[in-house]
Amino acid sequence: MRLIWDDLRTVLMLVRHQTLAGAADALEVNYTTVARRVRRAESTLGQILFERLADGYQPTEIAKVVASHAEKMETSEFDLRRYLQGADSALTGTFTITAPQLLISSFLAPVLDDFDQAYPNIELRVLATNDILDLTRLEADLAIRISRNPGDTLKGLRLLKQETASFASPRLADHIRSHPTDMIDWIVYDTFPNVPKGTSPMFPNNRVRFRFDDMVAMLGAAQAGLGVLRVPLFLGRTTSGLEIVPVLPPQPYSDIWVVGHPDVWPSKKAQAFREVLIAHSKRSRSIFTSQAD
Amino acid sequence: MRLIWDDLRTVLMLVRHQTLAGAADALEVNYTTVARRVRRAESTLGQILFERLADGYQPTEIAKVVASHAEKMETSEFDLRRYLQGADSALTGTFTITAPQLLISSFLAPVLDDFDQAYPNIELRVLATNDILDLTRLEADLAIRISRNPGDTLKGLRLLKQETASFASPRLADHIRSHPTDMIDWIVYDTFPNVPKGTSPMFPNNRVRFRFDDMVAMLGAAQAGLGVLRVPLFLGRTTSGLEIVPVLPPQPYSDIWVVGHPDVWPSKKAQAFREVLIAHSKRSRSIFTSQAD
DNA sequence: TAAGTTATATGCGAAAATGCTTGTATGCGA
DNA sequence: TCGCATACAAGCATTTTCGCATATAACTTA
Numbered sequence: 296m297r298l299i300w301d302d303l304r305t306v307l308m309l310v311r312h313q314t315l316a317g318a319a320d321a322l323e324v325n326y327t328t329v330a331r332r333v334r335r336a337e338s339t340l341g342q343i344l345f346e347r348l349a350d351g352y353q354p355t356e357i358a359k360v361v362a363s364h365a366e367k368m369e370t371s372e373f374d375l376r377r378y379l380q381g382a383d384s385a386l387t388g389t390f391t392i393t394a395p396q397l398l399i400s401s402f403l404a405p406v407l408d409d410f411d412q413a414y415p416n417i418e419l420r421v422l423a424t425n426d427i428l429d430l431t432r433l434e435a436d437l438a439i440r441i442s443r444n445p446g447d448t449l450k451g452l453r454l455l456k457q458e459t460a461s462f463a464s465p466r467l468a469d470h471i472r473s474h475p476t477d478m479i480d481w482i483v484y485d486t487f488p489n490v491p492k493g494t495s496p497m498f499p500n501n502r503v504r505f506r507f508d509d510m511v512a513m514l515g516a517a518q519a520g521l522g523v524l525r526v527p528l529f530l531g532r533t534t535s536g537l538e539i540v541p542v543l544p545p546q547p548y549s550d551i552w553v554v555g556h557p558d559v560w561p562s563k564k565a566q567a568f569r570e571v572l573i574a575h576s577k578r579s580r581s582i583f584t585s586q587a588d
Numbered sequence: 589m590r591l592i593w594d595d596l597r598t599v600l601m602l603v604r605h606q607t608l609a610g611a612a613d614a615l616e617v618n619y620t621t622v623a624r625r626v627r628r629a630e631s632t633l634g635q636i637l638f639e640r641l642a643d644g645y646q647p648t649e650i651a652k653v654v655a656s657h658a659e660k661m662e663t664s665e666f667d668l669r670r671y672l673q674g675a676d677s678a679l680t681g682t683f684t685i686t687a688p689q690l691l692i693s694s695f696l697a698p699v700l701d702d703f704d705q706a707y708p709n710i711e712l713r714v715l716a717t718n719d720i721l722d723l724t725r726l727e728a729d730l731a732i733r734i735s736r737n738p739g740d741t742l743k744g745l746r747l748l749k750q751e752t753a754s755f756a757s758p759r760l761a762d763h764i765r766s767h768p769t770d771m772i773d774w775i776v777y778d779t780f781p782n783v784p785k786g787t788s789p790m791f792p793n794n795r796v797r798f799r800f801d802d803m804v805a806m807l808g809a810a811q812a813g814l815g816v817l818r819v820p821l822f823l824g825r826t827t828s829g830l831e832i833v834p835v836l837p838p839q840p841y842s843d844i845w846v847v848g849h850p851d852v853w854p855s856k857k858a859q860a861f862r863e864v865l866i867a868h869s870k871r872s873r874s875i876f877t878s879q880a881d
Numbered sequence: 882t883a884a885g886t887t888a889t890a891t892g893c894g895a896a897a898a899t900g901c902t903t904g905t906a907t908g909c910g911a
Numbered sequence: 912t913c914g915c916a917t918a919c920a921a922g923c924a925t926t927t928t929c930g931c932a933t934a935t936a937a938c939t940t941a
Contacts, residue, residue: 375657378657
């Protein structure tokens with residue numbers, strides 16, 4: 296019995312995605328190819344691996360066992376690729392980072408510019424997402440994250456401390472300052488559905504007016520004067536049409552970290568990127584806290 | 589970077605064998621294919637994996653790392669294949685056993701016959717070798733071994749206790765019995781280069797005359813009357829032209845075991861083979877010891 | 882020094898794998 | 912109930928991979 300390793304990988308992907316098209320996307324092949332590889336695997340194993348149903352391929356118990364072993368193989372592949380990435384001393388090729396969308400324009404854009412100037416032969420790929428990408432699976436080489444915790448197995452470096460404050464449109468800000476005891480409307484994030492704690496006693500009347508699940512939309516609502524917003528200082532300060540209001544005094548917030556997998560961390564490209572990143576962080580420290588205000 | 593798993597396996601084989609032809613044999617492909625796959629792997633990794641020398645492909649350090657990861661993948665493959673083998677409840681297909689050559693003709697042949705009669709749809713493959721095959725790598729499904737110890741991770745079942753005794757050609761045996769104090773010539777195995785311990789006091793004069801590294805040759809030499817031989821009872825008894833001589837009284841010897849990997853052990857085919865094996869062992873017990881003499 | 886052995890390299894035709902296209906079934910929603 | 916989207920299946924053409932035959936280089940040995 297001579298198993299084809301790439302057929303095992305194909306079975307793994309089909310078990311994960313349950314449809315030929317899904318597995319084919321993951322493998323970057325035509326879905327017909329997935330179907331044929333699976334048929335071939337079934338015939339060499341002498342076992343039926345999937346039930347062909349109208350809504351996809353349903354894995355049998357045996358297929359799940361096959362997939363679990365293929366998953367171990369995949370882990371070894373990722374281990375290898377991370378090793379190679381870490382050992383790579385070239386300042387050429389591609390380099391992938393990920394960061395929350397809102398950090399890009401206000402903070403990261405100059406870093407990308409500096410890096411591209413300094414290392415024109417490195418093709419920088421930026422994944423702007425709030426999803427926590429899996430650095431173990433090399434979804435990115437480095438991640439910039441807003442979190443006190445760099446993650447379990449990841450190496451991390453704290454770039455910046457930061458604080459939050461309350462922001463509002465200039466009109467609303469004026470009104471609040473001149474009528475501090477009026478009811479103040481808040482725009483809050485879905486996951487923190489109440490008025491932030493720690494509001495100043497000078498502004499005793501607060502209520503939630505809107506809840507959003509998207510920060511960009513919240514900023515838009517605040518720009519339109521719909522309410523007061525609690526955001527990191529850098530974000531409020533770099534968003535036009537917003538100014539700080541003293542309703543909520545500056546409070547410490549999760550720090551900004553650059554994190555990476557220990558295997559990949561020592562690579563020349565990662566080193567280079569961190570240098571540029573740290574230099575820029577030092578320069579822009581004042582945007583993130585009220586200290587230097 | 590999209591690595592082809594079977595290319596990694598090819599690199600592993602080439603690191604192991606160091607020549608295209610050797611790796612190609614192991615993979616059962618043409619050696620040209622090995623060369624091409626390795627080139628492809630090198631180009632996708634962007635790394636040179638082997639130095640092409642006159643006497644073969646010399647792996648670089650990176651190739652060794654690649655191979656070590658591919659080896660983990662291979663381990664997972666064997667784990668899977670053993671699992672599938674163990675879960676296989678069919679009494680069809682091939683089944684592989686291994687045993688020392690000398691056990692085959694005298695002891696195992698009837699078992700093979702019985703098994704083939706009882707399970708004509710199973711194609712039995714017999715690897716007659718003194719090498720200890722690696723059951724973890726599925727080089728065989730079951731092994732019949734002469735050893736007190738069934739092995740570290742293997743499951744085992746003791747089939748037979750056995751004893752050794754001294755044998756000689758009829759002519760020599762006659763002479764020894766009639767002239768017990770004459771010098772007795774021994775034919776011994778290279779790894780036990782002295783006269784066996786425990787010779788009877790009735791035959792005080794013993795010396796080594798020949799050392800061999802091959803048991804078949806030793807039996808031939810004994811048949812030709814060149815000396816006395818210590819062999820397991822079953823072997824002396826079933827070899828024509830030899831008879832037992834009382835120089836060395838029967839002594840316990842390593843037992844005969846059937847061993848298998850725990851994963852494969854419960855498979856229907858392995859169960860079936862063990863049943864036939866055990867039945868035959870019980871019937872032929874008397875050949876192996878002096879008890880029933 | 883010439884023949885033989887053991888390596889790798891390369892060109893060509895056969896075989897295999899792959900992608901594309903068309904056809905069919907099923908479920909969802911206007 | 913009629914698209915519409917999503918799934919798989921199957922046939923055909925293309926591309927890729929593979930094996931064979933041949934050539935070349937290094938080393939051994941008579």
